[in-house]
Amino acid sequence: MSGHSKWSTIKHKKALLDAKRGKKFTKLIKEITVAARLGGGDPSGNPRLRLLLEKAKEINMPLDNATRAIKKGTGELPGQAYEAQTYEGYGPHNIAMMIDVLTDNKNKAIAELRHVFSRNGGRIADAGAVGWMFQRAGIISGTGKITEDQLLENLLDYDIINIIVTEDNTFEIVCEPKSLEPIKETLTKKLGLHVEEAELGWDAANKVTLDQLQAEQVLEFLQAVEELDDVQNVYTNME
Numbered sequence: 001m002s003g004h005s006k007w008s009t010i011k012h013k014k015a016l017l018d019a020k021r022g023k024k025f026t027k028l029i030k031e032i033t034v035a036a037r038l039g040g041g042d043p044s045g046n047p048r049l050r051l052l053l054e055k056a057k058e059i060n061m062p063l064d065n066a067t068r069a070i071k072k073g074t075g076e077l078p079g080q081a082y083e084a085q086t087y088e089g090y091g092p093h094n095i096a097m098m099i100d101v102l103t104d105n106k107n108k109a110i111a112e113l114r115h116v117f118s119r120n121g122g123r124i125a126d127a128g129a130v131g132w133m134f135q136r137a138g139i140i141s142g143t144g145k146i147t148e149d150q151l152l153e154n155l156l157d158y159d160i161i162n163i164i165v166t167e168d169n170t171f172e173i174v175c176e177p178k179s180l181e182p183i184k185e186t187l188t189k190k191l192g193l194h195v196e197e198a199e200l201g202w203d204a205a206n207k208v209t210l211d212q213l214q215a216e217q218v219l220e221f222l223q224a225v226e227e228l229d230d231v232q233n234v235y236t237n238m239e
Contacts, residue, residue, distance in 0.1 A: 024059055027232055028052065029069045030082050030102040036073025047181055051198060080104040086202075087113060088130035091122040091221050093214050096130045096237040098202040103230040112228050120221045133237055137161055137203040138180030141172040144193030154191060158183050161203060174203045204237035 032052050039046035043053055049070070056066045072079030085106060087099045103109040114124055148165040151173065159176035171193075175183055177200055184198040210218065218238060225234050 025061055025065065026229070027102075028056055028059070028061065029065060031232065032056070032066055032069035033073040033079060034082050034084060034102060036070040037075075038073075041070045041074040041076075048200075051181060051184070055198075085109065086131075087124060088127060089113075089117055089122055089124045090130070091117070091236070092120060092217050093210060095208070095210075095218050096133050096204065097122075097222075097225075098130065098134050098235045099225065099231060100201075100233045100235075101230045102232050105230075109228075109230040112230070113225070116221075116224050116228065120224065122221065133206065134202040134204050134235065135161075136177060137201060138175040138177050138183070138198070139172065139201045139203065140175070140180065140184055140187065140195060140198045141170070142187065142193055142195040142197070143170050144187075144191070145169050146171065146191065146193060150191075154186060155183060158186075199233070201233060202235040204235070207237050207239035209239045 032049065035046060035049040035052055039048055041049070043050040053066055068077060071077040082102045082104055083106065085101045085103065087101060087110065089097045089099065091097050099113065101109050101113075110124070116122075117124055146165070146169075148163055151163055151165065151171065152160070155173070158179040160179070161174040161176065162172075163174075164172045173183060173187075180198060180200065184195055187193045187195055215238070218236070222234055222236070225231055
């Protein structure tokens with residue numbers, strides 16, 4: 001279940017996280033608003049909202065920001081109506097991509113995406129052209145001194161799709177969506193590991209390996225996509 005390539009998915013994801021930290025508050029506020037609109041403003045009955053509020057706490061987002069976002073989602077305060085959209089495409093070296101977007105202007109969002117893709121030799125694909133390569137999954141990444149065997153032993157009760165552990169004490173766990181929250185709780189409360197990200201995302205069933213130069217070119221492109229205001233997350237089939 002492990003992967004130890006120098007250019008593994010987990011390292012690319014970590015670099016993308018670093019690249020988008022400057023816009024993290026804005027992106028998270030959008031997600032909180034939409035989660036509250038779809039599942040209600042009570043975190044105890046809305047698992048997605050509960051995860052987002054935990055993330056807000058971890059990045060030191062002021063409580064007022066999160067509270068306002070929830071109230072905008074439930075309609076208690078006026079606010080923009082964000083719409084969730086997933087776009088599919090091919091990046092440099094024909095890397096398959098899924099791009100999650102939250103926007104109040106779909107035309108603007110797709111126009112900006114097309115511009116970045118065309119400028120970097122990529123292309124936006126029709127719906128379904130790329131999506132069949134991916135499955136919806138919980139994706140958890142973090143750090144801590146633990147082996148793959150130890151993780152497996154402690155997570156036997158959950159539906160695990162894949163586990164990656166690197167030599168620099170970094171890990172990524174891909175699981176069925178329903179297992180996301182209990183696995184995160186096990187990692188933090190039982191094993192004392194630091195979870196950097198725990199989210200619902202897209203996982204590629206079959207990944208492709210690039211050489212160092214190709215991987216660097218793809219990563220530069222992914223960072224350009226991440227910097228777009230309406231882009232929430234980007235997933236690829238790059239190993």
